[in-house]
Amino acid sequence: MGAKVPRNFRLLEELEKGEKGHGAEACSYGLSDGDDLLMSNWNGTILGPPHSAHENRIYSLNIHCGEAYPDTPPTVQFVSKINLPCVDQRTGKVDPQRLPCLSQWKRENTMETILIELRRFMALPQHKKLSQPPEGSTF
């Protein structure tokens, strides 16, 4: 049990930050099932960065925090279809090897870090003009 407390403390902290809206404006996250005491499954949204193909879009993601979180990164999966090099085009899963904040995961990173990094990734000059599937389609 002792090993699990930090995980849940951390997740509670993140939950509060997400619900109270203290985080960055463009990203939001929260528990997908508020009754889940293990706080494993989360929803995230990313507002598409302006001046890119993602402008005015809202992307939804599922985030799964395993038991070893935050020692190991959560798995992240897009629900909204998106054309992005780090996203598996069949499943929507984010390839951890292709997103620096996941491949070089640090314990201090949070789900918000990931969402912000993904948003930055979308806005990179080489990615911001990728043609995108119709808005609202899902994996």
Add this chain to the structure above:
Amino acid sequence: MADESTADETPVTFNVKSSSDAKYVLTVPLSMTIIDLKTKLSGPEYADIPPDRQRLIYSGRVLKDADTLGSYKVKEGNTVHLVKGAASNQRQNPANQGSVNAGGTGAQPAAGVPTNLASGTGQDPLAGLTGARYAGYAQMPNANMFGPDGGMGPPPDPEHMASMLENPNFASTLNEALANPQVIDQMIRSNPMLRDMGPQVRQMMQDPGFRAMMTNPEALRNISQMQRQFGGGMFGGMGGGGNQAFPAPGITDTTPGQQPSAEGETATPRQPDATPQQPPNPFAMFGNPAGAGAAGGANPFAALFGPGGMGGMRSNAPGSPSPAGTQAAEATPQQGANPIADMARNMMQNPQMMQQMMGAMGASPPANPDPNNPAANPAAQAGFNPFAALQGLGGLGALGGAGGFGTQDDRPPEDRYAEQLRQLNDMGFYEFERNIEALRRTGGSVQGAVEYLLTH
């Protein structure tokens, strides 16, 4: 949820945070549906956004119109994010809407949203100038034109500009361009400072006298002569370096081409997506906050009365630096936006006055430059405006993109951009290094820096 039906009637107080940073506190029953909430928010006392353009996001989910607040477990004190989206067609197909559908499959960019510069130059009336037919007239931007801040370095030699204008082809092209209200609009639109200055700018630019003056090589020569008489200090507030006759203190090498470039990247035009010939900020000097100190932001003209200019006039020591803040502040009350346009017109239509003024300035700066003018000193200062603007437009005309004159600001960037950094911090950009970089690249424009930060 049947067991929650009673709990649903209890009111909950939560915050709605909109993308414009406004925050609304609402107390509504949990049984309220999202569409009702949106309708409530669409009122003028709240966000004033039509319900179909509102996107509400809570806890990582886009809230669906049909659901209630209770079903999303919105709790006391929580924050729901409100985003203004494109007009949505989601009510036409509510059945198709998955829990993740943000709606708005149309994804039309909202009306009034400025089109991205990156998307092309289709709407840019200056785009035509990129054409090969101007080859030879137009000086293409090259690495040397960009100063250490990614801004403009020293301007092209005024003589060069004047002789260019002597070419009737070029002069008429420029004249034509300036007669085109679209071009003026474009210029105003592309510069937040000009935009803020309101209708006077347009008036000033559309004034035939002003245009004539700008395209008149003689006038340009006069101006540069006058500029020399002021020892380069006149444009001191404008944040640039090199009047070659009077190098800034500490700068021994006045060759424009060898201006040290602080960053390698600044050698490339910093708006690669925009029309290359369009100087990114031809009017930087109007209110370049980097130049004029505190007053620069509030009064777009304050920059014109920067340290060098005032110092030169008062102390008879051309170019002698004096504290920017106080000088600019002193200058501010002496002039308003409106008289300036008149003054400008006045000046331009009266070559004698200009001559006189130049003479007076050259001989004894503190003297009343024009005995006929009861407004004396302030008037003379206001009189600088047309020329400053002129130089800016001249830069545009020559497509040389010379935006600024004056001395190089060698304060460390965190001082120079203190005010802008604070604004960026307020907006939630906390990465100091990146903020500085963005400000350097945009020459201190907060708006530009935000764009840069969001896209890099």
